[in-house]
Structure formats: C-alpha cells, structure tokens
Amino acid sequence: xxxxxxxLVALSMLRFQILVAPLLLFTARxxxxxxxGLFGTIFAVLVTCGALTLAxxxxxxxxxxxxxxxxxxxxxxxxxxxxxxxxALARSCHFGEGPVGSHFLEKEPPKESLGxxxxxxxYVWLLIQFGTRLDPWVPAAEAVAARDGVRDxxxxxxxxxxxxxxxxxxxxxxxxxxxxxxxxxxxxxxRPEPQFPEEQFxxxxxxxxxxxxxxxxxxxxxxxxxxxRLVLVCPSFGYGNWEDAGGVxxxxxxxxxxxxxxxxxxxxxxLGGLSQGGAGVSRAAAASPELYAGLAFISATxxxxxxxxxxxxxxxxxxxxxxxxxxxxxxxxxxxxxxAVQLMQANGVKVTFHLDPEGGRYLxxxxxxxxxxxxGKWIDTTA
Numbered sequence: 001x002x003x004x005x006x007x008l009v010a011l012s013m014l015r016f017q018i019l020v021a022p023l024l025l026f027t028a029r030x031x032x033x034x035x036x037g038l039f040g041t042i043f044a045v046l047v048t049c050g051a052l053t054l055a056x057x058x059x060x061x062x063x064x065x066x067x068x069x070x071x072x073x074x075x076x077x078x079x080x081x082x083x084x085x086x087x088a089l090a091r092s093c094h095f096g097e098g099p100v101g102s103h104f105l106e107k108e109p110p111k112e113s114l115g116x117x118x119x120x121x122x123y124v125w126l127l128i129q130f131g132t133r134l135d136p137w138v139p140a141a142e143a144v145a146a147r148d149g150v151r152d153x154x155x156x157x158x159x160x161x162x163x164x165x166x167x168x169x170x171x172x173x174x175x176x177x178x179x180x181x182x183x184x185x186x187x188x189x190x191r192p193e194p195q196f197p198e199e200q201f202x203x204x205x206x207x208x209x210x211x212x213x214x215x216x217x218x219x220x221x222x223x224x225x226x227x228x229r230l231v232l233v234c235p236s237f238g239y240g241n242w243e244d245a246g247g248v249x250x251x252x253x254x255x256x257x258x259x260x261x262x263x264x265x266x267x268x269x270x271l272g273g274l275s276q277g278g279a280g281v282s283r284a285a286a287a288s289p290e291l292y293a294g295l296a297f298i299s300a301t302x303x304x305x306x307x308x309x310x311x312x313x314x315x316x317x318x319x320x321x322x323x324x325x326x327x328x329x330x331x332x333x334x335x336x337x338x339x340a341v342q343l344m345q346a347n348g349v350k351v352t353f354h355l356d357p358e359g360g361r362y363l364x365x366x367x368x369x370x371x372x373x374x375x376g377k378w379i380d381t382t383a
Contacts, residue, residue, distance in 0.1 A: 003180030010177030033122035046075035090115030093167040100162040106185035117168035137330040138360045146362035153216040169236040182238035183246045187254040190232040202230040202268030207277030210240035224372045233258040242280025251284040272296035282306045289315025294382045296322040302340035313347035322378045326359020
C-alpha cells in the first residue's frame with residue numbers, strides 16, 4: 001500500500017507540473033526557468049493532444065479533430081530538439097563545497113542528471129503565488145509579507161555562491177516516488193564557520209512540509225544556525241509524508257549522519273518541523289526521546305493521538321517542547337493544535353506555546369525574523 005501511495009503521490013506531482021510549467025514562460029525569473037516553461041508547454045501539449053487523439057481512436061470516431069492531431073504532431077516533432085537543447089544546457093553539479101552540502105546517503109546520482117534541478121526555485125515561487133492568492137483564509141497582510149519573504153529567499157538561493165550548482169533533491173525524490181519509495185536517502189546540511197579550533201556545534205534536524213524539501217528552508221534558518229552555533233540538517237522524505245513507513249528512519253539517518261560528519265555536542269541536538277514536518281517530529285521523538293534535547297513545532301501538524309501517547313509522554317515528561325502557531329491557520333487547525341498542547345502539558349511536558357492571533361499558514365515566511373527569534377530564545381533556555 002505504501003508503494004502504491006508513493007506512485008500516486010508522484011503522479012499527482014507530475015500532473016501539477018504539467019499544469020503549471022507553461023506559466024513559467026511568463027513568470028520565470030531566470031532564463032533557465034523560462035526554458036523549463038517551454039519544455040513544460042511542449043509536454044503539456046503532447047499529453048493533452050495525444051490523450052484526445054487516442055480517445056477518438058478508441059471510440060472509433062476517426063478522424064480526431066484536426067487541431068488535436070496537429071498539436072500532437074507539432075509537440076512530438078519538438079520533443080527531440082528540445083531534448084538536445086536540454087542536454088546542452090544541463091550543467092554538472094557538486095554535492096557540497098564549503099559550508100553547504102547536499103548528501104545522497106545511499107548512492108550519489110550522476111551529476112549530469114541533476115543539471116536542471118535548480119529550476120525548482122521557480123516552482124517554489126509559483127507555489128507561493130498560487131497559495132497566497134487563491135486561499136481565501138490567508139490573512140491579506142500575511143499573504144503580501146509571505147510573497148515578499150519567499151521572493152527574497154529564492155533570490156538569495158539563486159545568487160549565493162554556496163548554492164551555485166549544488167545538487168538538489170527534487171528530481172531524485174520524484175524518481176524515488178515513481179518507483180514506489182518515499183525515502184530518497186538524502187539531506188541538506190549547513191555548518192557555520194568555526195570560531196575556534198575544535199569548536200563543537202549544536203544540531204538542528206529540520207523536517208520539511210508538504211511539497212518537498214527546498215533549499216529555501218535551509219537558507220531561511222542559516223542566521224539562526226550562525227547565531228546559536230548549530231549545524232543544520234534537512235532530510236528529504238517524499239512529498240512530506242513523514243507519517244508513513246520509513247519516516248522515523250529517515251530522521252534518524254540524518255541525525256546520525258550529522259553526528260558522524262560534524263563535531264556535534266550531543267547534549268544540544270534539537271528536532272524541528274514545519275507544517276507536515278511536525279508529524280515526523282512527534283513520531284521520531286516518541287521513538288527515541290533520549291536523542292534530542294528539545295522539539296520545535298512550527299505551524300505544524302500536531303496529532304493528539306501521537307503526542308498524547310504513553311511513549312511520547314514517558315519520553316518528554318519535564319522536557320522542553322516549543323510550539324509556534326498562527327490562530328488563522330486553516331492547514332493545521334488551531335483547535336487541534338491547542339488540544340495537543342493541552343495533552344502534552346497534562347502529561348508534564350514543558351511546553352512553550354506562542355499563538356499568533358493574526359498568523360495563518362504562511363507564518364514562517366511572513367514573520368521569519370520573529371520565528372527565528374522565538375526558536376533562538378527557546379534554544380537558549382534549554383541550555
């Protein structure tokens with residue numbers, strides 16, 4: 001069943017890409033993004049016209065409409081030159097030079113196969129445009145602030161030398177889903193510049209939300225890592241399906257990797273998640289509470305059945321948990337979050353709860369400085 005779900009998730013993502021890629025012709029902020037839009041347009045025309053032509057043929061209602069046949073022929077003829085152009089524009093990637101790394105912990109894919117993966121930034125930009133404009137429950141001020149915040153993050157990732165030609169996880173994650181696997185065995189990392197020889201860092205393992213693991217999350221948390229001397233590790237897992245089989249193991253693999261690759265103070269290891277990443281935080285924390293000094297849930301899925309379980313309560317009694325949530329969030333329902341917080345408090349968990357009365361589902365991006373400040377202050381109190 002998990003394999004079937006992974007394939008269905010991959011097909012759903014592919015459908016979304018076919019629908020929105022043509023928009024990149026007009027909205028992309030880079031030449032490579034516009035080329036991605038061209039390829040998406042060709043593929044969309046090919047699929048649409050091919051499906052229509054096939055439907056007429058199966059219904060014995062031949063000939064199919066001339067426009068469909070013409071579109072199929074034109075798009076089909078464009079596939080080969082477009083493929084050659086894509087191959088010519090593909091560039092070799094690296095897996096980490098300097099403080100930032102992209103780690104494929106099972107098997108590194110060929111660098112050439114990742115040469116177009118940086119166009120994911122264009123899709124991030126499209127997603128925030130759609131999400132903040134089409135969701136009627138997003139507060140207007142937050143929508144504007146979130147778009148501004150994501151624009152700045154995407155621009156920073158595009159221009160920062162640490163990320164130039166860095167291998168991305170998106171393509172590999174997509175192939176893994178199509179083959180029935182949620183776990184691509186991948187994570188991003190960031191290590192602050194050491195202030196003195198033999199410096200030991202804390203560690204924040206941060207779990208991405210639905211829609212995938214993007215570099216904007218790592219970049220958004222870099223100032224927090226610099227200020228509080230933390231290594232950041234951001235594992236990838238499917239579309240953000242942390243509640244499925246293998247999610248806990250993916251979290252533990254990333255934590256173990258960081259502890260082996262960097263000089264980590266094991267008493268300062270934190271686990272945090274954004275949105276659906278919260279489902280992974282609570283499950284990993286219940287499975288191995290001794291590995292973490294604290295948990296941070298940001299606009300997160302908080303399931304009362306999980307955080308109210310005996311395993312979670314026994315492992316986190318008297319220990320610190322941070323919850324940051326927007327009261328207007330219709331993705332992770334406020335009522336459910338409050339119920340989960342009350343359950344943890346009743347079981348003796350030391351919960352620090354910040355409820356923003358004006359915040360919605362894009363609180364992380366709209367008030368990034370405030371969110372980082374709250375996390376940093378909380379980390380300091382756990383020392």
